[in-house]
Amino acid sequence: MSASAPITGAVESPTITAESKTKESLDLPWQVVVHNDPVNLMSYVAMVFQRVFGYPKEKAEMHMLEVHRQGRSVLWSGVRERAELFVQQLHGYLLLATIERVN
C-alpha cells in the first residue's frame, strides 16, 4: 500500500458507504406472503416450501400450518428482485403467493 492511500480512502469511503445504505433501504422492505387456499394439499404446500426456500421439514410445516390456521404466512423478506423470483416459483407450484412492502 502506498503512503498516500489512507488519505484517498478517508475521503472516498464515507460516500460509498452512504450510497450502499441508501440502496439497501430502498430494496429491503419486501416480503413474500403465502395465502390460504382450501384446495392445495397441506403435504404439497409443505413440500413446496422445502423446495423453494430450502427450509427444513419442520420449518416448512410450521409455515404451512400458519397459512392454514391464520390465513397467511410471511415466508421470506428481503430485496424485491429475490422476492419476485420466489413468488414466481410459488406461482409455478400454483400457490397463492404475493409480494408486499414491509410496513
Place this chain on the structure above:
Amino acid sequence: MELFRNNGTLEISEIDPFLAELLRQIPASANPDSVPAAEQRLFSAPADPAVEKEMCAEWKLYVEPELRRIFATATETVEKDLRQLGEDAKPFANRTLRIPLENSEAWLNALNRARLALAAKFDFTEAELCDHYRSPVGSRRDLSLFQVNFYGFLQEFIVRELECSSERIAPNEV
C-alpha cells in the same frame, strides 16, 4: 385400484374404466380455457393490483407467458404417460399406468392445476372439499367434486413417494 412404487416408477394398477376416464380427463381439466374464475386462480396476481399496478402489469407481460410454458410442458408429459390407457385395451378391462419418477413433477403440476381449475369453475366450498365420502353419482358438480378428491388422492401418493425417496437418499449423501 392399487398404488405402489416399483424402483423408478410409480405404478397405478387395477384401474377400472371409470377411473381411467377420470385420469384421461386430467389435461382437459387442467386447462382453464373459457372459465375466467379458473384462469384467475391459475394465474393469480403477484401483489394487490390496487397498490402495485405497475408490478402486476409487468407480471402479466413477462412472467405469465413463462408460467404458461411451464404448465404446457407438464401437460404434454402427462398426456404422453396417459397414452398407456389408450383405446387398444379391451373396453371394460382394468388398466395399469406406469409413471416414471422423473415425470412426477409434471404430474403434481397437472393434478394440482386440474383440482384448482375444477374447484374455481364449480366454486366448491371448503366444507364440500372436505367431504371425501360424497357419492360421485348425481350431478356434474358431484362428479367434479369426486374428480378433485381423486386427483388429490393421487397427488398425496406422489408427494409421499417423493418424500420417501429423498429420505432414502439422505443417509447415503451424509
